[in-house]
Amino acid sequence: MTVKAATIPTKEQIEEVATDKTLFGFWVYLMTDLLMFAVLFATYSVLHGSIYNGPSSNEIFNLPFALTETMILLVSSFTSGLGTLAAHEKSRKFVLLWFGITFLLGLAFLGLELSEFSKLVAEGNSWHRSAFLSSFFTLVGTHGLHITTGLVWMLICMISVATKGVTKSMVRKLTLLSLFWHFLDIVWIFIFTIVYLMGAL
Amino acid sequence: MNWKEFILGKLTWNDLPHEWFTLGGTGAFVVLAIGLAIFLTYFKRWKWLWNEWLTSTDPKKIGVMYIAVAFFMFLRGGLDALMIWSQQVLGASNMPGFLGAQHGYLSADHFQQIFTAHGDIMVFFVTMGFLFGLINLVVPLQIGARDLAFPFLNSLGFWLYFAGVLLINMFFVLGGQFGATGWLAVAPLSELQFHPGVGVDYWIWSLQVSGLGTLIGGINFVVTILKMRAPGMTLMRMPMFTWTSLMSMMLVITIFPILAMTIALLTMDRYFGTHFFTLNNGGNQMMYWNLIWMWGHPEVYVLIIPSFGIYSEIVSTFSKKKIFGYPSLVAAAAGITLLSFAVWLHHFFTMGAGADVNSFFGIMTMFIAIPTGLQIINWLFTLFRGRIQFVSPIYWFFGMVSTFTFGGMAGILMAVPPIDFQVHNSLFLVAHFHTTIVGGALFGIFAGFTYWFPKFTGFRLHETLGKYAFWTWLVGFFISFVPLYILGFMGATRRLDHYAASTGWQPLFLTALVGICILALAVGIQILQLIVSIVKRKELRDTTGGDPWDGHTLEWATTSPPPFYNYAVIPEVHGRDAWWEMKKQGTAHKPVKYHDLELPKNTPMGIYIAGFIFLFGVAMTFHATLFSLIGLFGAVTCAFIRAFDDHSEYILPAAEVEKIENRLRKK
Numbered sequence: 001m002t003v004k005a006a007t008i009p010t011k012e013q014i015e016e017v018a019t020d021k022t023l024f025g026f027w028v029y030l031m032t033d034l035l036m037f038a039v040l041f042a043t044y045s046v047l048h049g050s051i052y053n054g055p056s057s058n059e060i061f062n063l064p065f066a067l068t069e070t071m072i073l074l075v076s077s078f079t080s081g082l083g084t085l086a087a088h089e090k091s092r093k094f095v096l097l098w099f100g101i102t103f104l105l106g107l108a109f110l111g112l113e114l115s116e117f118s119k120l121v122a123e124g125n126s127w128h129r130s131a132f133l134s135s136f137f138t139l140v141g142t143h144g145l146h147i148t149t150g151l152v153w154m155l156i157c158m159i160s161v162a163t164k165g166v167t168k169s170m171v172r173k174l175t176l177l178s179l180f181w182h183f184l185d186i187v188w189i190f191i192f193t194i195v196y197l198m199g200a201l
Numbered sequence: 202m203n204w205k206e207f208i209l210g211k212l213t214w215n216d217l218p219h220e221w222f223t224l225g226g227t228g229a230f231v232v233l234a235i236g237l238a239i240f241l242t243y244f245k246r247w248k249w250l251w252n253e254w255l256t257s258t259d260p261k262k263i264g265v266m267y268i269a270v271a272f273f274m275f276l277r278g279g280l281d282a283l284m285i286w287s288q289q290v291l292g293a294s295n296m297p298g299f300l301g302a303q304h305g306y307l308s309a310d311h312f313q314q315i316f317t318a319h320g321d322i323m324v325f326f327v328t329m330g331f332l333f334g335l336i337n338l339v340v341p342l343q344i345g346a347r348d349l350a351f352p353f354l355n356s357l358g359f360w361l362y363f364a365g366v367l368l369i370n371m372f373f374v375l376g377g378q379f380g381a382t383g384w385l386a387v388a389p390l391s392e393l394q395f396h397p398g399v400g401v402d403y404w405i406w407s408l409q410v411s412g413l414g415t416l417i418g419g420i421n422f423v424v425t426i427l428k429m430r431a432p433g434m435t436l437m438r439m440p441m442f443t444w445t446s447l448m449s450m451m452l453v454i455t456i457f458p459i460l461a462m463t464i465a466l467l468t469m470d471r472y473f474g475t476h477f478f479t480l481n482n483g484g485n486q487m488m489y490w491n492l493i494w495m496w497g498h499p500e501v502y503v504l505i506i507p508s509f510g511i512y513s514e515i516v517s518t519f520s521k522k523k524i525f526g527y528p529s530l531v532a533a534a535a536g537i538t539l540l541s542f543a544v545w546l547h548h549f550f551t552m553g554a555g556a557d558v559n560s561f562f563g564i565m566t567m568f569i570a571i572p573t574g575l576q577i578i579n580w581l582f583t584l585f586r587g588r589i590q591f592v593s594p595i596y597w598f599f600g601m602v603s604t605f606t607f608g609g610m611a612g613i614l615m616a617v618p619p620i621d622f623q624v625h626n627s628l629f630l631v632a633h634f635h636t637t638i639v640g641g642a643l644f645g646i647f648a649g650f651t652y653w654f655p656k657f658t659g660f661r662l663h664e665t666l667g668k669y670a671f672w673t674w675l676v677g678f679f680i681s682f683v684p685l686y687i688l689g690f691m692g693a694t695r696r697l698d699h700y701a702a703s704t705g706w707q708p709l710f711l712t713a714l715v716g717i718c719i720l721a722l723a724v725g726i727q728i729l730q731l732i733v734s735i736v737k738r739k740e741l742r743d744t745t746g747g748d749p750w751d752g753h754t755l756e757w758a759t760t761s762p763p764p765f766y767n768y769a770v771i772p773e774v775h776g777r778d779a780w781w782e783m784k785k786q787g788t789a790h791k792p793v794k795y796h797d798l799e800l801p802k803n804t805p806m807g808i809y810i811a812g813f814i815f816l817f818g819v820a821m822t823f824h825a826t827l828f829s830l831i832g833l834f835g836a837v838t839c840a841f842i843r844a845f846d847d848h849s850e851y852i853l854p855a856a857e858v859e860k861i862e863n864r865l866r867k868k
Contacts, residue, residue, distance in 0.1 A: 014799055021350045025424040028454060032416060035458035039492065043466065043477065050483030052476075127475045131483035134475035138466065156841055169847050 040139040047135040054130035057199030066196040076105035077185040084178040210825030216376035226373040256803040258352035264337030271330025281319035295702035304699030312698040313381035320384025342756035345431025350424040352801035358418035360811030365411025388478030388489035406818035419453030433774035440754040445510030460496040494545040502541040508645025520587025533572035559618040566616035593667035597648035604640025629689025660741040666730035673723035681716025684709040753778040760865040
């Protein structure tokens with residue numbers, strides 16, 4: 001231990017360090033989540049051809065439909081970015097506006113995805129049918145599950161903002177939420193490319 | 202679905218434990234629980250236990266809890282080993298079976314359940330538990346931090362691990378059968394078609410829950426080591442144990458997502474009727490093998506790399522020298538970490554991937570020997586011309602050099618695909634991984650336990666008994682495993698509950714059983730050592746003010762045991778072996794000015810969340826929909842409550858710090 005007394009951290013410094021740690025930790029978490037998706041993508045690629053008398057990918061995918069989903073998610077990613085900017089400005093009104101729009105877009109995306117799933121199931125092409133369909137439902141469904149988690153998180157954050165305003169820790173939470181949302185967007189881009197585009201062609 | 206099924210699922214009276222070996226386990230659990238309850242009530246310790254330990258966010262306390270749980274699981278896993286080996290001695294075809302078994306005293310099915318549980322418990326709940334315990338105890342002190350990056354997540358990680366421990370032992374309470382699939386539950390054997398009962402589901406939820414805890418712990422330690430080091434401690438000034446812990450945790454965060462998803466896919470197959478690994482509808486069984494070993498092989502390095510760090514610390518401390526070739530040791534640890542991702546296929550050369558693929562993975566496997574051998578050479582060079590003190594931690598190091606090198610050589614042999622075709626799934630393999638994991642990882646854990654014990658208790662472990670324990674371990678170890686190498690060459694495959702007497706294997710099995718009895722004695726001596734040390738703690742007290750071994754790294758700069766905030770003033774680091782340098786330059790133990798500390802509060806949320814997830818796991822095992830929904834909802838709600846709690850820290854005033862410091866330093 002050195003002789004000179006250590007400098008005492010101020011309240012702001014402590015807050016800054018906490019934000020720094022949390023952000024970094026969240027990035028690490030996102031990378032682990034990405035690895036989970038990597039496993040699902042790998043599984044999907046391996047099982048893509050295992051259709052076992054069921055339909056193959058180019059028989060069931062509807063590209064314009066998937067493109068609509070993609071566009072909705074991309075726009076929601078943009079609005080969640082605007083929401084984070086508003087959070088840094090400490091503007092309660094705009095945080096609620098932009099995250100509100102993001103929430104509705106996310107809900108629309110989820111609705112479209114569920115309607116696609118139920119259409120497939122109604123046609124007899126559920127996950128029971130073949131290994132290919134199992135891997136399709138699991139990959140896209142896991143993404144949908146993440147979207148659902150994000151929506152619940154967003155709702156709770158918005159309730160908190162509406163009642164308590166944009167506190168410092170809320171800025172941190174909204175930043176993480178926005179990161180999560182962008183991350184889901186990136187994963188979806190890969191799903192769109194590998195599952196829908198490559199599958200429909 | 203009727204109401205009874207909605208609430209209770211598959212749980213029935215007929216499933217409750219009724220066979221002699223499960224009833225034995227049930228009895229042991231009940232006696233343990235009642236004994237503990239009586240003890241706590243009699244000494245009025247419930248409140249103390251809850252406030253001081255169970256809800257603690259202090260990594261030192263969490264570390265002790267990890268080690269305690271891992272130790273109990275070690276005894277259970279060891280008992281499994283005794284049962285496996287006595288069955289193998291009695292399972293020769295010329296001997297009559299008894300207790301209703303055709304051969305020996307266990308039916309084939311019981312035997313399979315036991316070796317499955319043995320493997321899972323020893324890897325997930327013993328070695329991982331010990332490891333997380335030691336890392337929790339030592340790493341924050343070594344990097345000069347007051348706590349981990351996320352103290353609450355650390356508590357949650359421990360409780361998830363504990364929930365996993367309970368889940369894997371749950372069939373003693375709720376019955377059914379444990380999985381009889383081998384420790385990795387390989388598909389398609391683990392599919393509903395072949396395992397319709399709840400056994401594999403116990404396995405699934407136990408590993409999924411504890412794996413989540415491990416992943417959370419991994420993220421926490423990576424962030425802690427990268428973000429919370431004391432000023433001046435650059436990466437290349439970190440102690441070796443911190444380096445190897447970092448490497449190990451990097452592996453954890455890379456591979457545990459793979460395990461989680463692999464188990465999730467198996468779960469999908471078993472619960473929702475998908476076809477990932479099934480025999481019909483296009484399922485691909487070898488994909489399970491690939492995925493599980495993509496996790497499984499790096500996992501063994503997760504277990505052993507921190508032990509390499511422990512050896513480095515011990516060798517350097519007890520030869521009174523700086524470690525030889527520090528940068529090359531770091532490079533070696535990093536090299537092993539990276540290479541471990543490129544070798545998984547050597548677990549199934551016999552899959553039929555073709556000569557090219559097998560050659561690639563064979564060569565990559567042999568490459569791993571280079572950094573590993575380099576480390577051993579570095580340690581030997583550190584000893585060279587050092588003033589070696591022959592205390593028990595360094596005995597374990599010497600033990601490792603013999604056992605681990607032996608096992609490693611066998612590994613290189615098996616890395617050659619044509620040889621592997623001969624010994625694949627034989628006892629040769631079993632002997633190989635036991636010599637490396639026990640002789641490498643576990644010996645390191647024992648060494649580290651002895652080495653750091655005085656730091657956290659204020660007194661040393663009894664030295665003579667420690668040496669007795671070591672020698673008993675070493676002798677027992679070779680007597681148990683050398684026969685297995687020979688048996689492997691003679692053609693004995695693993696997981697045999699009986700064999701033809703004409704093979705002539707029985708004497709060797711008997712020798713191995715004698716060996717494991719010696720090992721049981723060794724564990725007994727270790728328990729005795731702990732008890733004697735606690736009884737004689739006044740005699741064994743560390744009178745050096747926290748530095749009994751004349752240590753090199755920062756953890757020896759605090760008092761023993763350290764205050765709950767670790768450092769009143771964060772030390773500044775000016776080089777490797779920071780504490781040794783401070784002592785040499787006379788800058789250690791200088792008076793300092795204290796200031797207010799901001800510390801994490803204790804919280805019961807970790808227990809609550811893990812408790813709900815435990816409920817979820819048990820309910821899912823039995824397909825009890827209602828309780829799984831309650832568990833899931835409870836866990837999510839608690840997590841959100843915790844996330845929106847902004848008052849998780851408190852201020853410890855400077856005057857209070859000074860009081861604590863004066864009391865500790867005077868002692």
